[in-house]
Amino acid sequence: MSLKMNPYLIFDGRAREAIQFYEKALGGQVLGIMTFGDMPGDPNHPLTEDMKKRVMHGQLKVGEADLMFSDTFEGMPYQPGNTIQIAIHPKEETEAREIFAALGDDGGQVIMPLQKTDWSPLYGQVKDKFGVTFQVNVLAE
CATH class of the missing domain: 3.30.720.100 (Signal recognition particle alu RNA binding heterodimer, srp9/1)
Structure with missing residues (x-):
């Protein structure tokens, strides 16, 4: 399939x-x-x-x-949620930093700063101004 x-x-x-x-x-x-x-x-x-x-x-x-x-259609209920996140996997740390900064601009909120983790040389979470949470994750080699 x-x-x-x-x-x-x-x-x-x-x-x-x-x-x-x-x-x-x-x-x-x-x-x-x-x-x-x-x-x-x-x-x-x-x-x-x-x-x-x-x-x-x-x-x-x-x-x-x-x-x-x-x-939404006018008058329909709208409730932003936090049950779905979008994971982004840039190959380069420089690109990851640029994306992370751009998503956090203009009212965004850093949930977890970009940092080295056990699974990634650079990983962080940011919620943008629309309430959408992104995980930025550079894949380990």
Whole structure:
């Protein structure tokens, strides 16, 4: 069986901002952004101007991985969680330090500073300004 999986991040009206942030922080490439307003309208359920601007689906290519994004539908409950983390495995320590710093910028929080561990020459955890936690882990040789 061949199977590919990727993280799909949900935001409450901040998906476009998140895509731009991760594009810069992770050196990604935006493959596409579709808003709810890009879809054909339904006269029985008209969208507000804010809803039309929200991201229905966004895709960012980061290395070989795809990150996908969406905003919640207006009025739907939104609760950021800490049950899923994204692990990033740069090959070089310099790259790991740059990614870690970029994710921690603008309101991020270092959970575990970058440091040598038993399994890695450089490992740390950082929660970004959107509440998403990343593990940055340089693979041991």
